[in-house]
Amino acid sequence: xxxxxxxxxxxxxxxxxxxxxxxxxxxxxxxxxxxxxxxxxxxxxxxxxxxxxxxxxxxxxxxxxxxxxxxxxxxxxxxxxxxxxxxxxxxxxxxxxxxxxxxxxxxxxxxxxxxxxxxxxxxxxxxxxxxxxxxxxxxxxxxxxxxxxxxxxxxxxxxxxxxxxxxxxxxxxxxxxxxxxxxxxxxxxxxxxxxxxxxxxxxxxxxxxxxxxxxxxxxxxxxxxxxxxxxxxxxxxxxxxxxxxxxxxxxxxxxxxxxxxxxxxxx
Numbered sequence: 001x002x003x004x005x006x007x008x009x010x011x012x013x014x015x016x017x018x019x020x021x022x023x024x025x026x027x028x029x030x031x032x033x034x035x036x037x038x039x040x041x042x043x044x045x046x047x048x049x050x051x052x053x054x055x056x057x058x059x060x061x062x063x064x065x066x067x068x069x070x071x072x073x074x075x076x077x078x079x080x081x082x083x084x085x086x087x088x089x090x091x092x093x094x095x096x097x098x099x100x101x102x103x104x105x106x107x108x109x110x111x112x113x114x115x116x117x118x119x120x121x122x123x124x125x126x127x128x129x130x131x132x133x134x135x136x137x138x139x140x141x142x143x144x145x146x147x148x149x150x151x152x153x154x155x156x157x158x159x160x161x162x163x164x165x166x167x168x169x170x171x172x173x174x175x176x177x178x179x180x181x182x183x184x185x186x187x188x189x190x191x192x193x194x195x196x197x198x199x200x201x202x203x204x205x206x207x208x209x210x211x212x213x214x215x216x217x218x219x220x221x222x223x224x225x226x227x228x229x230x231x232x233x234x235x236x237x238x239x240x241x242x243x244x245x246x247x248x249x250x251x252x253x254x255x256x257x258x259x260x261x262x263x264x265x266x267x
Contacts, residue, residue, distance in 0.1 A: 062175045063132040065218040066112075070135035074113035074143065081119060086245050087201075088119075090257045093241070094166065094199040095123035097259075101195060104165025109154045109188075110172020114140030117147055120168065127168075130157065155184050162193040170201040174220040178210050181228075185235035194264040198237055202228060204244055204256030213253075225256045236263045 066073065081088050098106060103126065108117040111129025113136050120127040128148035131137050140149040152158055154172065167188050176184060188198060205211060205222040212219050229239055237260040245255045 062218050063134070066133040067135040069217060070113065070133060070139055073136075074139045077113055077115055080115060084248070086243060087255070087257070090199065090201075090243055090259065091119065091168075092123060094168065094197060094259055095120065095125050097197050097240075097261075098166040099124055101165060101197070104193065104196070105163065106166035106168065107157070107159075107164050107191070108168045108170070109157075110169060111140060111149060112136050114144045114147065114149060116168070116170055117149070118144050121147060125166070130154070155180075155187050157187060157191050159191045161190050164192050164196055166197045166199070167192055168199045170199070171203075173200070174202055174215070175218055176221070178221060178223075181231055182235065185232050185237070189236045189262055192262045194262060196262045197240075198232070198258075198260040198262065200228065200232070200256075200258040200260070202256050202258075204254040206254050222253060223256065225258065228256070229258055229260075232258065232260055237261065238263060 081091075098104075106120060106125045106127040108120055108127055108129045111117045111131045112133075114129055117127055117129040117140070128150065129137075129140055130150050130152045131140070132151070132153055134151055137149050137151050140147070150158070154169070169188070173181065173184060192198065203213075203220065203222040205224045207224065208222070210224065210227060211222050213222060225242055225244060229242070233239070240259045240261055242259070243257040245257070247253055247255070
Protein backbone atom coordinates (compact mmCIF):
# COMPACT_ATOMS: atom_id res chain seq x y z
CA UNK A 1 0.00 0.00 0.00
CA UNK A 2 1.22 3.49 -0.62
CA UNK A 3 2.65 5.34 2.33
CA UNK A 4 1.82 9.05 2.26
CA UNK A 5 4.73 10.88 3.81
CA UNK A 6 2.80 13.60 5.62
CA UNK A 7 -0.63 15.17 5.52
CA UNK A 8 -1.55 18.65 6.74
CA UNK A 9 0.34 20.74 9.27
CA UNK A 10 -1.51 18.96 12.08
CA UNK A 11 0.12 15.59 11.29
CA UNK A 12 1.85 14.04 14.28
CA UNK A 13 2.63 10.59 12.86
CA UNK A 14 2.76 8.93 9.47
CA UNK A 15 -0.69 8.49 7.98
CA UNK A 16 -1.21 4.72 8.27
CA UNK A 17 -0.10 4.81 11.91
CA UNK A 18 -2.69 7.48 12.77
CA UNK A 19 -5.37 5.77 10.73
CA UNK A 20 -4.80 2.45 12.44
CA UNK A 21 -4.82 3.99 15.89
CA UNK A 22 -8.15 5.69 15.16
CA UNK A 23 -9.51 2.35 13.96
CA UNK A 24 -8.27 0.57 17.08
CA UNK A 25 -5.61 -1.49 15.34
CA UNK A 26 -2.79 -2.79 17.50
CA UNK A 27 0.64 -3.10 15.95
CA UNK A 28 2.93 -6.04 16.38
CA UNK A 29 6.40 -5.47 17.79
CA UNK A 30 8.65 -7.06 15.19
CA UNK A 31 12.30 -7.92 15.52
CA UNK A 32 15.19 -6.88 13.33
CA UNK A 33 16.43 -8.96 10.46
CA UNK A 34 19.80 -10.63 10.58
CA UNK A 35 21.66 -8.44 8.10
CA UNK A 36 21.44 -5.04 6.52
CA UNK A 37 22.65 -5.38 2.94
CA UNK A 38 22.32 -8.01 0.24
CA UNK A 39 24.73 -10.83 0.80
CA UNK A 40 26.91 -12.14 -2.01
CA UNK A 41 26.54 -15.61 -3.44
CA UNK A 42 29.51 -17.43 -4.87
CA UNK A 43 28.70 -15.90 -8.25
CA UNK A 44 28.53 -12.35 -6.88
CA UNK A 45 24.77 -11.96 -7.30
CA UNK A 46 23.07 -10.00 -4.49
CA UNK A 47 20.49 -11.98 -2.53
CA UNK A 48 17.97 -10.71 -0.03
CA UNK A 49 18.57 -11.23 3.69
CA UNK A 50 16.19 -13.48 5.55
CA UNK A 51 13.81 -11.95 8.06
CA UNK A 52 13.09 -13.06 11.61
CA UNK A 53 9.64 -11.48 11.57
CA UNK A 54 7.08 -10.73 8.91
CA UNK A 55 3.48 -9.81 8.33
CA UNK A 56 1.12 -12.63 9.16
CA UNK A 57 -0.15 -14.41 6.04
CA UNK A 58 1.49 -11.88 3.72
CA UNK A 59 0.15 -10.56 1.43
CA UNK A 60 -3.43 -11.40 2.38
CA UNK A 61 -2.97 -10.17 5.93
CA UNK A 62 -1.72 -6.84 4.62
CA UNK A 63 -4.79 -6.41 2.44
CA UNK A 64 -7.07 -7.17 5.39
CA UNK A 65 -5.21 -4.68 7.59
CA UNK A 66 -5.60 -1.88 5.05
CA UNK A 67 -9.23 -2.77 4.39
CA UNK A 68 -9.88 -2.15 8.08
CA UNK A 69 -8.60 1.45 7.95
CA UNK A 70 -9.42 2.30 4.32
CA UNK A 71 -11.99 5.05 4.91
CA UNK A 72 -9.83 7.00 7.34
CA UNK A 73 -6.73 6.39 5.23
CA UNK A 74 -8.47 7.87 2.18
CA UNK A 75 -9.66 10.88 4.13
CA UNK A 76 -6.17 11.69 5.39
CA UNK A 77 -4.25 10.94 2.20
CA UNK A 78 -5.88 13.40 -0.20
CA UNK A 79 -3.12 16.01 0.17
CA UNK A 80 -0.30 13.71 1.19
CA UNK A 81 2.23 15.35 -1.18
CA UNK A 82 1.50 18.88 0.00
CA UNK A 83 4.56 20.47 1.55
CA UNK A 84 6.90 17.77 0.20
CA UNK A 85 8.74 19.42 -2.71
CA UNK A 86 11.51 16.81 -2.87
CA UNK A 87 9.04 13.95 -3.14
CA UNK A 88 7.13 15.77 -5.85
CA UNK A 89 10.42 16.46 -7.65
CA UNK A 90 11.18 12.74 -7.85
CA UNK A 91 7.73 12.03 -9.24
CA UNK A 92 8.14 14.85 -11.76
CA UNK A 93 11.55 13.57 -12.85
CA UNK A 94 10.11 10.09 -13.33
CA UNK A 95 7.21 11.49 -15.37
CA UNK A 96 9.55 13.53 -17.58
CA UNK A 97 11.72 10.49 -18.32
CA UNK A 98 8.71 8.33 -19.13
CA UNK A 99 7.18 10.97 -21.42
CA UNK A 100 10.52 11.40 -23.22
CA UNK A 101 10.71 7.67 -23.92
CA UNK A 102 7.44 7.70 -25.86
CA UNK A 103 3.79 6.93 -25.13
CA UNK A 104 2.92 3.94 -23.01
CA UNK A 105 1.02 2.96 -19.86
CA UNK A 106 2.35 3.45 -16.35
CA UNK A 107 1.30 1.36 -13.34
CA UNK A 108 0.99 2.86 -9.86
CA UNK A 109 1.50 -0.32 -7.86
CA UNK A 110 0.05 -0.22 -4.38
CA UNK A 111 -2.06 2.79 -5.33
CA UNK A 112 -4.21 2.84 -2.19
CA UNK A 113 -7.20 5.18 -2.50
CA UNK A 114 -5.75 6.81 -5.61
CA UNK A 115 -4.34 10.29 -4.92
CA UNK A 116 -0.88 9.33 -6.15
CA UNK A 117 -2.35 7.90 -9.33
CA UNK A 118 -4.22 11.15 -9.88
CA UNK A 119 -1.01 13.12 -9.32
CA UNK A 120 0.78 11.05 -11.96
CA UNK A 121 -2.07 11.64 -14.40
CA UNK A 122 -1.74 15.38 -13.77
CA UNK A 123 1.92 15.02 -14.74
CA UNK A 124 0.83 13.82 -18.16
CA UNK A 125 1.12 10.05 -17.77
CA UNK A 126 -1.24 7.35 -19.03
CA UNK A 127 -1.45 5.80 -15.58
CA UNK A 128 -3.60 3.21 -13.85
CA UNK A 129 -3.57 1.95 -10.26
CA UNK A 130 -3.27 -1.54 -8.82
CA UNK A 131 -3.83 -2.46 -5.18
CA UNK A 132 -4.27 -5.61 -3.12
CA UNK A 133 -6.97 -4.11 -0.89
CA UNK A 134 -10.53 -4.36 -2.25
CA UNK A 135 -11.65 -1.50 0.00
CA UNK A 136 -8.91 0.76 -1.33
CA UNK A 137 -9.84 -0.01 -4.94
CA UNK A 138 -13.50 0.75 -4.23
CA UNK A 139 -12.58 4.11 -2.71
CA UNK A 140 -10.17 4.95 -5.54
CA UNK A 141 -12.79 4.26 -8.20
CA UNK A 142 -15.32 6.42 -6.38
CA UNK A 143 -12.90 9.32 -5.85
CA UNK A 144 -11.36 9.28 -9.35
CA UNK A 145 -13.95 7.85 -11.75
CA UNK A 146 -11.96 8.98 -14.77
CA UNK A 147 -9.01 6.77 -13.84
CA UNK A 148 -8.59 3.01 -14.03
CA UNK A 149 -8.00 0.98 -10.86
CA UNK A 150 -7.57 -2.78 -10.65
CA UNK A 151 -7.39 -5.30 -7.83
CA UNK A 152 -4.16 -7.27 -7.99
CA UNK A 153 -0.88 -8.28 -6.40
CA UNK A 154 2.42 -6.72 -7.37
CA UNK A 155 4.17 -10.07 -7.62
CA UNK A 156 1.63 -11.55 -10.09
CA UNK A 157 0.38 -8.76 -12.33
CA UNK A 158 -2.30 -9.52 -14.90
CA UNK A 159 -0.20 -8.00 -17.68
CA UNK A 160 1.76 -9.37 -20.63
CA UNK A 161 5.50 -9.00 -20.73
CA UNK A 162 6.98 -5.59 -21.61
CA UNK A 163 3.53 -3.97 -21.35
CA UNK A 164 4.50 -0.89 -19.31
CA UNK A 165 6.57 2.21 -19.95
CA UNK A 166 6.87 2.93 -16.24
CA UNK A 167 6.21 1.60 -12.75
CA UNK A 168 5.81 3.56 -9.52
CA UNK A 169 6.06 1.66 -6.25
CA UNK A 170 5.59 4.47 -3.75
CA UNK A 171 6.11 2.92 -0.31
CA UNK A 172 4.15 -0.11 -1.50
CA UNK A 173 6.96 -2.63 -0.95
CA UNK A 174 7.45 -1.67 2.68
CA UNK A 175 5.44 -4.64 4.00
CA UNK A 176 7.12 -7.24 1.78
CA UNK A 177 9.26 -9.70 3.79
CA UNK A 178 12.86 -9.11 2.69
CA UNK A 179 13.40 -12.64 1.41
CA UNK A 180 10.43 -12.21 -0.97
CA UNK A 181 11.51 -8.91 -2.46
CA UNK A 182 13.57 -10.35 -5.37
CA UNK A 183 10.43 -11.96 -6.80
CA UNK A 184 8.73 -8.58 -6.89
CA UNK A 185 11.61 -6.96 -8.75
CA UNK A 186 11.61 -9.88 -11.20
CA UNK A 187 7.90 -9.26 -11.87
CA UNK A 188 8.53 -5.54 -12.33
CA UNK A 189 11.23 -6.36 -14.88
CA UNK A 190 8.91 -8.80 -16.67
CA UNK A 191 6.12 -6.29 -17.26
CA UNK A 192 8.34 -3.26 -17.94
CA UNK A 193 9.35 -2.58 -21.53
CA UNK A 194 13.10 -2.44 -22.25
CA UNK A 195 14.35 0.96 -21.24
CA UNK A 196 11.26 1.65 -19.13
CA UNK A 197 11.53 3.42 -15.80
CA UNK A 198 10.93 2.39 -12.19
CA UNK A 199 10.48 4.73 -9.21
CA UNK A 200 10.68 3.37 -5.67
CA UNK A 201 9.82 5.06 -2.39
CA UNK A 202 10.66 3.39 0.93
CA UNK A 203 11.73 3.88 4.53
CA UNK A 204 15.54 4.15 4.67
CA UNK A 205 17.47 2.53 7.51
CA UNK A 206 20.00 5.36 8.03
CA UNK A 207 23.06 3.16 7.79
CA UNK A 208 21.57 0.29 9.76
CA UNK A 209 20.50 -3.17 8.63
CA UNK A 210 17.22 -4.14 7.08
CA UNK A 211 14.88 -4.00 10.04
CA UNK A 212 11.21 -4.49 10.79
CA UNK A 213 9.41 -1.78 12.75
CA UNK A 214 6.11 -1.13 14.48
CA UNK A 215 4.09 0.21 11.59
CA UNK A 216 0.59 0.54 13.00
CA UNK A 217 -1.18 -1.10 10.06
CA UNK A 218 1.05 -4.17 9.80
CA UNK A 219 4.74 -5.04 9.99
CA UNK A 220 6.94 -2.94 7.70
CA UNK A 221 10.66 -2.80 6.89
CA UNK A 222 13.34 -0.16 6.61
CA UNK A 223 16.04 -0.74 3.99
CA UNK A 224 19.54 0.63 3.41
CA UNK A 225 19.39 2.38 0.06
CA UNK A 226 22.37 0.41 -1.29
CA UNK A 227 20.70 -2.84 -0.28
CA UNK A 228 17.45 -2.24 -2.09
CA UNK A 229 19.35 -0.80 -5.08
CA UNK A 230 21.40 -3.99 -5.18
CA UNK A 231 18.34 -6.22 -5.30
CA UNK A 232 16.80 -4.14 -8.06
CA UNK A 233 20.13 -4.22 -9.90
CA UNK A 234 20.24 -8.00 -9.69
CA UNK A 235 16.83 -8.06 -11.41
CA UNK A 236 18.20 -6.03 -14.32
CA UNK A 237 17.59 -2.41 -13.29
CA UNK A 238 20.19 0.34 -13.57
CA UNK A 239 20.14 3.24 -11.13
CA UNK A 240 19.65 6.71 -12.58
CA UNK A 241 19.46 8.64 -9.33
CA UNK A 242 18.54 8.53 -5.68
CA UNK A 243 17.16 10.94 -3.12
CA UNK A 244 17.36 10.62 0.65
CA UNK A 245 15.15 12.94 2.67
CA UNK A 246 15.43 13.49 6.40
CA UNK A 247 12.24 13.01 8.45
CA UNK A 248 9.84 15.92 8.33
CA UNK A 249 7.36 17.00 10.96
CA UNK A 250 5.49 13.97 12.27
CA UNK A 251 7.80 11.47 10.50
CA UNK A 252 9.99 9.01 12.35
CA UNK A 253 12.32 7.77 9.64
CA UNK A 254 14.45 8.95 6.75
CA UNK A 255 12.81 8.45 3.35
CA UNK A 256 14.58 6.81 0.43
CA UNK A 257 13.77 7.14 -3.28
CA UNK A 258 15.36 5.36 -6.22
CA UNK A 259 14.87 6.14 -9.90
CA UNK A 260 15.89 3.24 -12.13
CA UNK A 261 15.80 2.10 -15.75
CA UNK A 262 15.16 -1.40 -17.02
CA UNK A 263 17.67 -2.91 -19.39
CA UNK A 264 17.14 -4.74 -22.64
CA UNK A 265 16.08 -8.36 -22.60
CA UNK A 266 19.64 -9.32 -23.50
CA UNK A 267 21.17 -7.58 -20.45
